[in-house]
Amino acid sequence: MKRNLLHLLVPVTALALSACGTLGPNARNQPFDYPQSDGFAGNFLAGKVAQGDNADDAAAQYLFRAQKLEPGNDDLRRRTFLALISDGRIADSAPIARQLLAEQPQQDLFAVLAVTDADIRAKNYQAALDTINTLPNRGLNSIIRPLARAWLFTALDRRRDALAALDELQINKSLSPLSEYHRGLILDYFGDLNGAEQALANAYGDPADAPLRAAEALGAIYERKGQNQKAELLYQSYMDRHPQSLAMPYHLERLKKGEPPISTALTPASGLAEGYLDIATLLSQENAVDPALIMARFSLSLRPGDAVTKLLVGEVMEIRKRWDDAIAIYTSIPKNSPHSWNARLREAACLTEINRNDEAVALLRRMVSERPDRPDALIQLGDVLRATKQFNPSADAYSRAIAQLGGAENVGWRLLYRRGIAYEQGGEWDKAEKDFLLALNMEPDQPYVMNYLAYSWVDRGVNFDKAQDMLKRAVELKPDDGYIVDSLGWVYYKLGHYEQAVTELEHAVSLIPDDPTLNDHLGDAYYQVGRIHEAEFQWHRALSFDPSADLRKEVLAKLNGKKPATGTVATN
Template sequence: MCKLKRMADAGVKKYKTVFGGVILTVALGACAANSASSERDVLPNAFQDAGGTADAFPSSYFGEYLAGREALREQDAAVALDYFENALRQQKDDSILLGIALQAALAKGDIQRAIALAPEVVKGEGDNSSAYLVLAIDALSRKDFTLAEENLAKTENTGFNVLLKPLLMAWIKLGQGKTDAAIAELDALDKYNGFDALKQYQAALLADVSMDRARADAQYAKSLAGPSGRAVRLVQSYGAYLDRTGRRDEVRALFEDYLDKYPLSPTIQIEMEDLEAGRPLEPIVSSPLDGAAEALYSAASIIGQERAVGVAATYIYFALLLEPDFPMARVLLAETAEDRDKWQEALDLYSDINPQSPYGKNAQIRAAWATYKLGRMDEAKSRLEAVASEYPDDIESLVVLADVSRDAKDWAQAARDYGRAIDRLPTFEERHWSLFYARGIAYEQSKQWPLAEADLLKSLELRPDHPQVLNYLAYSWVDRNENLETAKDMLIKAVSLRPRDGFIVDSLGWLYYRLGEYQNAVIQLEKAVSLEAADPTITDHLADAYWRVGRREEARYQWQRALWLDPADDQVPLITEKLKNGLKDDIKAQN
């Protein structure tokens, strides 16, 4: 039985904000110039005559174009751009080729090349929102707010533009000295759900930069009272604003309250150190360009949650064009690289972040993880040990060190390193449940059950009724044929908390099976298979239950399907034997 799938996430693995995908043209503004059903989607203009058929052109040109498209599909934007550039040298005015070259430049993060291509792209027909957005960003970077407004106005109000366009237009208006108009631009966000926090935050920044103290006081108060009140960027910005306006006592109270709730925040910890040392607090945003960069960063964070990593990355590149010294943006960009499995790119980006910045320690830890993913485990561990030595009271580097061993299936070492992290804790708080959970799993996988059981019970003590912990401990008891009635209560509770988690439902079904309640087992295991149809272990469990209730042909089919689903190597002979001979009454079910 592969228990690790029930592990889900121990809470010690870093969560990220952005996810996969690199094709930008549609997403940047729902602005694809071409129709998916058209032959003109497949071939550039140069390959078509009036009837839509291909003309004769040098094979090298056609080959460059096709190779570029394939490279884009493979998410290798740099190679794709090279191919399209070669094709453009032969057909420089082809509008479709120009458009896809712009797409590749944006995916690569080559904003200067995108800026060079955009004026040519907008000469073509169709929706050229991507190109106009590039031109608007370029104009912003040169503080040409009038031209920026003109180009941004030409983008369509579709796709992610419904979020980004009002944000950028607000900062453009502020750059023109129109504070009321700037804040009014944000009202466009009211048409959509989920943007209230962002609107309040941006309105506070606009009022702050405009030096309208009364309005800034009111906007910050509104933001802090609303859904954005827990955002570290808002707290940091408000703290700097209070500091600039002579209210240091209020800054201290603000930061202390935040650290009470989020004691591990490196940003506010460093802000507090500056406050204690009497150093002035630097504002997050001090100009319309800074504000536009912050808006792009915020938009990237939000749309990354919609699994649009390519668009998120492009917005970050735009932000860095406007504000090159923006470490949080570089961190987010590195995370997009991680989510695309671009580990060398991620390592390079993390390495560019100043180790002394508020994000330096985290960047060093993530750089070590990227090093591990590049196949250099010893180097990764050395990096993490160095961070652990530099920060003797910190546990993050040790947790990731344990994660490295866990990922490499070195469970005994993972348990030791989680233990080192736990040993650094002066007291155990609710948020530490995941450390005991992770170490408990490592102990269980390394056949140290008494230690595993103690850690899993400790995890439940810190976080009662957590469904993952309930499931793992109860399933382990079922596997060991121990504490079955207690395990039953725990699994029923876990299923009630996570009714659509197929692994937890499977655990309850397997418990019924072990108790000999085969009809109940079938009910739960059928449900589990419907939720996790591709899991071989759950399918094997259902087959066993079918056999016990006399549904022999269905059992054999499910055993065969379990083999098709690529089970663990040690399970293959067990399932094969059951497929051949069935289950014997005197044989306990295989796990």
């Protein structure tokens, strides 16, 4: 399936990235004060820089101004159009889209979608259908065109044509579930509950393993047919397989209270929005981030309040390192939405990325108070507290999460590893060692746990032989991890095997050149083998990489004549 989908994505991915610029580590993640200008050049340059920064709002603002000043500039027209739709200003993009289609008919998928969007919002469904029909049936069009035609035929009350349009998707067997899902939604729209039930039940095999929306749609059909027991069984089965889902407990509670089902019946516009969201999700799964964002924006244009689509847009903003934009999206999801919980977890993660840690902690503490039965907010709270060196509260948060999950014997190694780090950093070594050993009992060859435990032993002057064997194994498993290689080198140093230490520590620094601790360790090893000038060079490098206050003090002392501590051969 992935190979087939990637083949479909190539044209549209190249189209979007060539005009928008590519995503990558060089994109700015800090606010930029773009210059204000009334002239063409200032607006164009500011817009181009903003577009390169993935700052869609600023790019749209400045390029839109520039385009009005030079409406005949073809390159600018295209660039402005993409900036507008990336920012979700689909209505503003429609006049430019019509110009693009007049110049190059059938050549611009997104221009077709923008014109179609305008016609749908004007309820001019035949015009929208005529525009969609101009798309050649290739590439990503082979998914969009059948879905759009199906929902536009639905809007025109042409049921047979709508279902026939979905048959085009069946050519690619991997798209059969998508076809059947939308068949069920369209049959529901036309009041054929039996046909809708059959299509939705068959779309993804076992409905309990289907996407949430498909499971909810089928459950609503059961309820509307008076088959509440079948609905309850579906909701319970889905919850058993997806225990962190908040939607199904809500539906089960609603059934107990005798409340009516939440309507999942879609209008033609919201049905097409659902199709766009499905496509955006597929694109996102293939890391085609820019086209995924654009398809999600088109989806929100037709269904502005949809929380799932907003979550996808927020995730794209996180990939782009546009943390403030992501937070704005997440906070726009109402707290009474079943998706609010996930949105707030993502909001807290974004807050930590921009060093608003106090706000993240406050948000997560509120969530823990709101739902003390859920471990996810506790685990994330523990992560933030640990990152901000609040180690004892961090360990407490992890412990509460572990208790909710059934105790230390019933959780995976990762959570024990995190709590072990919090214990060790908080000065509770006995508890930390116990967690590390239990984690290794669960995952005997886990290199990160072996590294942390062995390094801690060496730092405490104990278990040198065990630590050495453990770190050799960890390096075998992760030969390109500079921290693990450094730990092995440091064992050799502590054992007084300085030449071996130099070899490993040089390798560690080559893997992670800018870590102050690794450079300090290499400096110490150089000193012990008589390479004094190289040792001083490494200590100066360590100072240049923003070491902690304690490490800075130690390095300065060595540069002022204090000899580094020698290794000590220890017995176990």
